[in-house]
Amino acid sequence: MISSFGIRSRLLAGAMLLATPAAAWANDGASPANDVTGTVTDASGTAALQGAEVTIVELGITTQADSQGRFSFGDVAPGTYTLRARYQGSPVYEARITVPETGVLNTDIVMGADSEILVIGQQANLFSALQRKRAADGVSSVITRDAIGQFPDQNVAESLRRLPGVNVLNDQGEGRFVSVRGLDPELNSSSLNGVRLPAPESDVRSVALDVISSDIIESIEVKKSLTPDMDADTIGASIEINTVSAFDRRRDLYSVKLEGSYNDYANEVSPKGSFDFATRLTDNFGVAGGISYYRRTFETDNIEADDWVEGDNGGIYAQEVQYRDYDVERERLSASLGFDARLSDTTTLYLRGIYSQFDDQEYRRRTTFDLGDFDAASSITANGVTFSDNDEEFTVERDIKDRWESQKIRSIVFGGETDTDGWHAEYSASWAKSSEREDGSLDPTQFERDFDGDGLTIAFDYSDPMRPIFTASGNTADFLDPAGYELNDIEYVALSDAQDEEYAARFDLGRSFYTGGGEVTVQGGFKGRWRTKEYNKTVAFYENDAMTLADALGTQTYRIQDIGPVGSYTGSRDYFFDNFGDFELQDIDSVFDSAVEDYRVDEDVMAGYLLARYDSTFLRVIGGVRYEHTSNYIRGNIVELYEEDATLPDGSIASDDTVVIGQREYDRDYGDWLPSLTIRWEATDGLILRAAGSRSLVRPKLSKLAPRFAVEVNDDDEREGEFGNPDLVPYKAWNLDLSAEYYFSQTGGISAGFFYKDVSNFIVDVNYDTPGSYLGLAYDEATIPLNGDSGEIYGFEFSYSQVYSFLPAPFDGLLTQINYTYTDATGTVPTDGDITDPREIMLPSSSKHTFNAVIGYEKGPVSLRLSGTYRDRYLDELGDEAETDRYVDDHFQLDLTGKVWVTDNIQLFGEWINITDAEYFAYQNFMGGQRLLQFEQYGSTVKFGTRIKF
Numbered sequence: 001m002i003s004s005f006g007i008r009s010r011l012l013a014g015a016m017l018l019a020t021p022a023a024a025w026a027n028d029g030a031s032p033a034n035d036v037t038g039t040v041t042d043a044s045g046t047a048a049l050q051g052a053e054v055t056i057v058e059l060g061i062t063t064q065a066d067s068q069g070r071f072s073f074g075d076v077a078p079g080t081y082t083l084r085a086r087y088q089g090s091p092v093y094e095a096r097i098t099v100p101e102t103g104v105l106n107t108d109i110v111m112g113a114d115s116e117i118l119v120i121g122q123q124a125n126l127f128s129a130l131q132r133k134r135a136a137d138g139v140s141s142v143i144t145r146d147a148i149g150q151f152p153d154q155n156v157a158e159s160l161r162r163l164p165g166v167n168v169l170n171d172q173g174e175g176r177f178v179s180v181r182g183l184d185p186e187l188n189s190s191s192l193n194g195v196r197l198p199a200p201e202s203d204v205r206s207v208a209l210d211v212i213s214s215d216i217i218e219s220i221e222v223k224k225s226l227t228p229d230m231d232a233d234t235i236g237a238s239i240e241i242n243t244v245s246a247f248d249r250r251r252d253l254y255s256v257k258l259e260g261s262y263n264d265y266a267n268e269v270s271p272k273g274s275f276d277f278a279t280r281l282t283d284n285f286g287v288a289g290g291i292s293y294y295r296r297t298f299e300t301d302n303i304e305a306d307d308w309v310e311g312d313n314g315g316i317y318a319q320e321v322q323y324r325d326y327d328v329e330r331e332r333l334s335a336s337l338g339f340d341a342r343l344s345d346t347t348t349l350y351l352r353g354i355y356s357q358f359d360d361q362e363y364r365r366r367t368t369f370d371l372g373d374f375d376a377a378s379s380i381t382a383n384g385v386t387f388s389d390n391d392e393e394f395t396v397e398r399d400i401k402d403r404w405e406s407q408k409i410r411s412i413v414f415g416g417e418t419d420t421d422g423w424h425a426e427y428s429a430s431w432a433k434s435s436e437r438e439d440g441s442l443d444p445t446q447f448e449r450d451f452d453g454d455g456l457t458i459a460f461d462y463s464d465p466m467r468p469i470f471t472a473s474g475n476t477a478d479f480l481d482p483a484g485y486e487l488n489d490i491e492y493v494a495l496s497d498a499q500d501e502e503y504a505a506r507f508d509l510g511r512s513f514y515t516g517g518g519e520v521t522v523q524g525g526f527k528g529r530w531r532t533k534e535y536n537k538t539v540a541f542y543e544n545d546a547m548t549l550a551d552a553l554g555t556q557t558y559r560i561q562d563i564g565p566v567g568s569y570t571g572s573r574d575y576f577f578d579n580f581g582d583f584e585l586q587d588i589d590s591v592f593d594s595a596v597e598d599y600r601v602d603e604d605v606m607a608g609y610l611l612a613r614y615d616s617t618f619l620r621v622i623g624g625v626r627y628e629h630t631s632n633y634i635r636g637n638i639v640e641l642y643e644e645d646a647t648l649p650d651g652s653i654a655s656d657d658t659v660v661i662g663q664r665e666y667d668r669d670y671g672d673w674l675p676s677l678t679i680r681w682e683a684t685d686g687l688i689l690r691a692a693g694s695r696s697l698v699r700p701k702l703s704k705l706a707p708r709f710a711v712e713v714n715d716d717d718e719r720e721g722e723f724g725n726p727d728l729v730p731y732k733a734w735n736l737d738l739s740a741e742y743y744f745s746q747t748g749g750i751s752a753g754f755f756y757k758d759v760s761n762f763i764v765d766v767n768y769d770t771p772g773s774y775l776g777l778a779y780d781e782a783t784i785p786l787n788g789d790s791g792e793i794y795g796f797e798f799s800y801s802q803v804y805s806f807l808p809a810p811f812d813g814l815l816t817q818i819n820y821t822y823t824d825a826t827g828t829v830p831t832d833g834d835i836t837d838p839r840e841i842m843l844p845s846s847s848k849h850t851f852n853a854v855i856g857y858e859k860g861p862v863s864l865r866l867s868g869t870y871r872d873r874y875l876d877e878l879g880d881e882a883e884t885d886r887y888v889d890d891h892f893q894l895d896l897t898g899k900v901w902v903t904d905n906i907q908l909f910g911e912w913i914n915i916t917d918a919e920y921f922a923y924q925n926f927m928g929g930q931r932l933l934q935f936e937q938y939g940s941t942v943k944f945g946t947r948i949k950f
Helices: 002-028 122-135 156-160 571-578 587-596
Strands: 034-042 053-056 061-064 070-076 079-086 093-099 109-111 140-144 166-171 174-180 189-192 217-223 238-243 253-263 268-282 285-310 316-342 347-370 379-381 384-388 394-420 423-438 441-451 456-461 469-474 486-514 519-543 599-615 619-642 658-684 687-698 709-713 719-723 731-745 748-760 763-768 772-774 777-779 781-787 790-803 814-831 834-842 849-859 862-871 874-877 886-888 891-901 906-913 920-926 929-937 941-949
Touching (some): 034 053, 034 093, 053 070, 122 140, 253 285, 423 519, 709 777, 719 777
Parallel strands (some): 034 109, 619 709
Antiparallel strands (some): 034 070, 053 061, 379 384, 384 456, 599 619, 658 687, 763 781, 790 814, 814 834, 849 862
């Protein structure tokens, strides 16, 4: 069924392409024709109204205003016509125009009256989002800043949560990665000003949103369906971020924002400030940009558990339990600068750049109980287990992480567009680079003590499955004595350097023709992307028998319970460098860990497409095909660690632990034909039906492709390995979207949609516990990333938005936004590494239910908003079997925002984030119960500040 749909879409695209030249020649020979151009602005003259729909009624042709409010019709025959414009929140505009015999007719449109606020505040954000959704070719959602630079939220991730089908995955209480329709963030693509963003981290393609400040962003559009002119490497959505353009506004903008935030855990006020501007230096040249600085201090209390087992006496317990105390200072600096130039009535050029730096100083104190030698708990109660060192030896570890990390994203794009005589061209060249660097970290400094017959008893109370509490009894003096915990080792990260760089160039050319019933456009284009991602790590392990925890003693900030004694923030660093000559380098571990993660992957993508587009007042059809050719050069290390007495590759016996390092290189290339068809039909005034079908792909993580082979061989010659897989092929999907939108008034809209995706080749890590061979390397146990069979994703989404301006005062300032998404995403994977015995799973990171709701009030100088967001549980990582799979529990969060204008130019605001004190809980369903894997709590945060506009 899916393949026949793809064939039909290709046939329709071809038929449209063959029919277009004949229609064009017939028109060209009929009569002279001219262009009709203009701009659409609000009555105050503050901003251009992007997405406004402009129609020449008698000809039945419609176009949309671009980000500068510009619209254009080509090949309009001389005569008198009705020009109609529509924009949410404003009455329909109509005027008579007369197209002359020669020359271009320029006519500007002003929407609304002076008393109507179309471009400032919550209502402006809602109107803009509705209008751009309405005018869009395919299925999409948008969030925008208003005309004075206010984003709906103080954080991009929080704003994206409000969109239908969009959820944001948190890290330490702050939104980072975007999940669309409940799918893995790796299935999305992200671009900034049309430039594909590389990922700073070494092991992902997806880009974390917390690296870029919302203060320099103009809009974010989430496109859930594809057209041939778009990059096809997405299955979830294409997330398109745009910064400010000088031509986006009709008046100059200068805005300053000063903010403080208070976290009730950190008990400290964090500063934030930003300045942004957009100004036209002449009528045809402008400059826009901004800078934002944010320093956030926060704390996190965490408990993690691992290796759940059932003891011989029936007790169920974790063989390792960790209590983690995080203290973090995070700094973010973002800046953008752009230039726009209108060279003539037909050509505009732009140059835009962005720089964003995200620095993290993280301290983590951790107390770990290692109970791996126990076959059975010493005693069992209804809600817990007890362990005594009189029965078995166990280990207590206490460590401190002192890690500094910096992420950077920068990009530059130069481009432009030309419109003349029915021809339209767009062109750009760009460079983008992302990096993540860590150097000089002590990650971690680990102390430990073995307890064996010392009279120490540790009891764990599991009555609260998220917060197991431990109790020490018996010989607690030794347990609490920091001098008794000797240094195991210091892991010194001399360098962890990830670099991801991409050059790109594109050219699109289209020709539009009036056919009598609408407008037909034939368009083609080329895009080249040249990407290199590499990772280099240098780590050294040091030991010193004289150092104990007493040499680096600190104080905890942990709230769940007392986990002391703990290390201090910088005590271990100070001792390490002050006594460096007393430390002994562990050569084997250092060499092994330094070589095993290094890799480089080059990825070149050459793409071309051809499409035909038909536009009338009621119907829009876009069909065509895209071809993408991918070439890879892949390099990684084979790193084998042979224990003493193991057999080396040359047949000799190792006299000591030995590391053998080799290198593997692979070249490969492949191509994909990717058809698509999009239909937009306005069945009646305000009722829009859409259908979109496409073929798309998502290439494997570059870190998974890298042939990084880590093998450990023990003295019995048993080989255990972790492997990359250079033979991984991309995820591929057939995508179908059907939706209906009804804009029942100028101030409200409702939409519902169905989506279906047939995904093949999805990638999972498979664990093998029986002997085998992989790419010439033998193993007894191994973990290998493989392409799975196939998966199905289907669901529906619903949204409702309304400004209740029809209610009597004071209720006419109320507004609501509600959306819900249901996603069913399933696939099959091998069971215990056996591909002949598959088991069904939820696809990783897919939530079945997501729900968002906003209740707002805006009237006069006052603006209030209460926002709630809910995400269902999702599969985070696969285990060896179903009961060891890792799930993240559902999440519900409330946020409150208030703003008031105290003068025409000064606004005060406040925000209360995470009112509900939502927590993070990950677990596995071991032996019929939810078993803790990770729990985190963050508390709530209050933000307050002022915005000043000029």
